[in-house]
Amino acid sequence: xxxxxxxxxxxxxxxxxxxxxxxxxxxxxxxxxxxxxxxxxxxxxxxxxxxxxxxxxxxxxxxxxxxxxxxxxxxxxxxxxxxxxxxxxxxxxxxxxxxxxxxxxxxxxxxxxxxxxxxxxxxxxxx
Amino acid sequence: xxxxxxxxxxxxxxxxxxxxxxxxxxxxxxxxxxxxxxxxxxxxxxxxxxxxxxxxxxxxxxxxxxxxxxxxxxxxxxxxxxxxxxxxxxxxxxxxxxxxxxxxxxxxxxxxxxxxxxxxxxxxxxx
DNA sequence: TGTATTAACGCAACTAAAATGCATTAAATT
DNA sequence: AATTTAATGCATTTTAGTTGCGTTAATACA
Numbered sequence: 001x002x003x004x005x006x007x008x009x010x011x012x013x014x015x016x017x018x019x020x021x022x023x024x025x026x027x028x029x030x031x032x033x034x035x036x037x038x039x040x041x042x043x044x045x046x047x048x049x050x051x052x053x054x055x056x057x058x059x060x061x062x063x064x065x066x067x068x069x070x071x072x073x074x075x076x077x078x079x080x081x082x083x084x085x086x087x088x089x090x091x092x093x094x095x096x097x098x099x100x101x102x103x104x105x106x107x108x109x110x111x112x113x114x115x116x117x118x119x120x121x122x123x124x125x126x127x
Numbered sequence: 128x129x130x131x132x133x134x135x136x137x138x139x140x141x142x143x144x145x146x147x148x149x150x151x152x153x154x155x156x157x158x159x160x161x162x163x164x165x166x167x168x169x170x171x172x173x174x175x176x177x178x179x180x181x182x183x184x185x186x187x188x189x190x191x192x193x194x195x196x197x198x199x200x201x202x203x204x205x206x207x208x209x210x211x212x213x214x215x216x217x218x219x220x221x222x223x224x225x226x227x228x229x230x231x232x233x234x235x236x237x238x239x240x241x242x243x244x245x246x247x248x249x250x251x252x253x254x
Numbered sequence: 255t256g257t258a259t260t261a262a263c264g265c266a267a268c269t270a271a272a273a274t275g276c277a278t279t280a281a282a283t284t
Numbered sequence: 285a286a287t288t289t290a291a292t293g294c295a296t297t298t299t300a301g302t303t304g305c306g307t308t309a310a311t312a313c314a
Contacts, residue, residue, distance in 0.1 A: 005281050005290060027271070038293050043272065045291085061242070063190040063300085064271080084230065089239065099231050103211070103243070106224060108250035112216065115188065115244045116230070123235035132261060132310050154300070165264050170301065172262085190271085191300080 003048045009037045010045050017055060022095035023068035023085065025060070058085050058115055060094060068096050084116035090125040130175045136164045137172050144182060149222035150195035150212065152187065185212055185242055187221060195223050211243035217252040 003010060012033065016024070024032075026046060030039040037045075046067055049055045055067045066085070084097045101116050130137060139160065143151070151159075153173060157166040173194055176182045182194045193212070211224045228243050 007281065007291060009292075030271090039271095040273085040294080041292055048291095059186050059188065059190045061186065061240075063186045063192065065190065086233070086236065097233060099233060101228070101230060101243075103228060103245065104226050106213070106226060106245075108253050109213065110248040110253060111245055112247035113188075113245070115242075116228075117242045117244070118230065118233075118236075118238055118240070120239035121237040126235050126237060134262060134310070136263075157300090166300095167265080167302080168263055175262095 003052050003054070007045075009041050010049070012036055013042075013045055013049065014054070017067075017069040021068070022093070023066050025094070026065045026067065029067070058117065060085075060087060061117065061119060066094055071096075082114055084118050086118045086120065086122065088122035088125055089119055090121050093122065093124075095122070130179045130181070134172075136168050137176070139163055140169075140172055140176065141181070144194075144196040148195070149220065150193050152221070153192045153194065156194070185244070187212075187214060188244060188246060193221055195221075198223075209241060211245050213245045213247065213249065215249035215252055216246055217248050220249065220251075222249070 013029070016029070016032075026043060029046070030042050033042055046055065046057070050057055050067070053070055056070050057065055057067050060066050068085075082101075084099060084101055085094060086097050087094045097118070101114070103111065103114055140156070143156070143159075153170060156173070157169050160169055173182065173184070177184055177194070180197055183197050184192055184194050187193050195212070209228075211226060211228055212221060213224050214221045224245070228241070230238065230241055
């Protein structure tokens with residue numbers, strides 16, 4: 001369960017997440033890191049980082065898996081900080097939105113997890 | 128563009144959607160209809176049905192593509208009736224929720240589309 | 255109602271994301 | 285420094301979905 005060893009791969013990944021990616025897809029990471037580590041390593045390291053609540057994942061509109069660093073202290077089974085993810089159809093960037101989305105109460109349903117995925121045009125492209 | 132001919136495949140699909148599926152994944156449809164039509168046919172017919180605003184699609188938590196029949200009159204480019212989709216982790220069923228979800232205003236962002244995917248336990252399994 | 259047109263189909267092959275098995279390597283622990 | 289085993293690399297596999305192409309069948313029209 002979770003990260004046990006601070007390997008080179010894990011350090012590189014954490015460094016990438018710290019240096020400004022709001023969110024990045026697994027595919028992008030594999031491509032970007034192809035000279036530094038095997039794609040299997042990327043997938044497995046991301047899995048462990050997610051297990052430890054260091055990053056969270058979500059699927060984009062196309063079904064691709066995206067990763068972003070957690071803000072608050074999330075754990076394996078408890079992800080606080082549930083925020084929408086936004087994909088700009090112009091610059092293709094995906095980012096976490098620091099906004100609260102409230103889901104109306106649904107009778108007799110137990111809500112476990114809510115994922116909100118928004119597409120549109122981001123502030124940067126909206127000038 | 129869209130459905131032009133009422134083929135056997137299209138009729139079978141529409142019949143399935145009418146007879147009680149709240150939502151069904153493409154994979155499930157391919158499996159369920161494997162004796163009646165080719166998987167390529169399933170994918171292509173679903174594409175056309177979606178183009179015509181007869182069904183809508185969304186990606187589940189695992190990245191699989193799901194389809195459900197549209198309630199209101201949706202067209203190719205305009206899907207009214209944007210509702211959350213709910214996956215029960217017990218019975219694995221996915222359904223459309225007849226609820227409004229309001230996304231808070233996000234400064235300088237143009238919102239194009241919003242997908243809300245909720246996981247939890249449905250009313251049927253919650254007894 | 256028969257014939258022509260072409261959308262839709264079936265099949266095989268392909269693509270891309272992600273997972274798996276296994277031998278090897280390198281963190282951590284002593 | 286030696287030991288332990290988590291983590292890695294590489295090859296292979298799995299799975300969802302797509303594409304090309306020859307054939308079939310739904311529609312239109314004579």
